[in-house]
Amino acid sequence: IQLTQSPSSLSASVGDRVTITCRASQGISSYLAWYQQKPGKAPKLLIYAASTLQSGVPSRFSGSGSGTDFTLTISSLQPEDFATYYCQQLNSYLWTFGQGTKVEIK
């Protein structure tokens, strides 16, 4: 199963609403997770089951979708949110990541 994220990168300002999409090559129900990665650090789990916020993650992050189309939304971008975001499917016995979306400061 391939995951295609869009856009590959985006520039945004603090306070902006940001949306990242992830499309699966076949249906994966809600078996999708989102991660945030900052330079030199391991990825951090944000959302699983497409829309469930991991404990401790700020509520400005939200996820939606099922089947093949998913979105990660940051309602009001904060300085600490500038990072690269990855989706991952764990529906099949072969796991895959999207190619990543880099969120940069405008």
Next chain:
Amino acid sequence: QVQLQESGPGLVKPSETLSLTCTVSGGSISSYYWSWIRQPPGKGLEWIGYIYYSGSTNYNPSLKSRVTISVDTSKNQFSLKLSSVTAADTAVYYCARRGYSYEAHYYYYYMDVWGKGTTVTVSS
């Protein structure tokens, strides 16, 4: 809380075998799936494979012929071996745990605990 720590050589020669170990602390290796993921310089994440504590495995088809993941429950460790390495295998290698949650009659999975990563360079 559970913590993971990767260890192994930071430099491997071409055609040789890359060997890494992930040590699980603060919890048991039992009842979970454990995975290796890598990230080449400036690139995205690539799932390598996983192992269940009982020993069953699954690998990325693109690496399957060269990868072996094993587990040692007595040491609370699991390991990665990647044979016949080339410069393309230069990457940061992460180990991670597949966590799970039971919601609305379904189990959902995610990588909830990650090691800090270890850089492996393939060069003569």
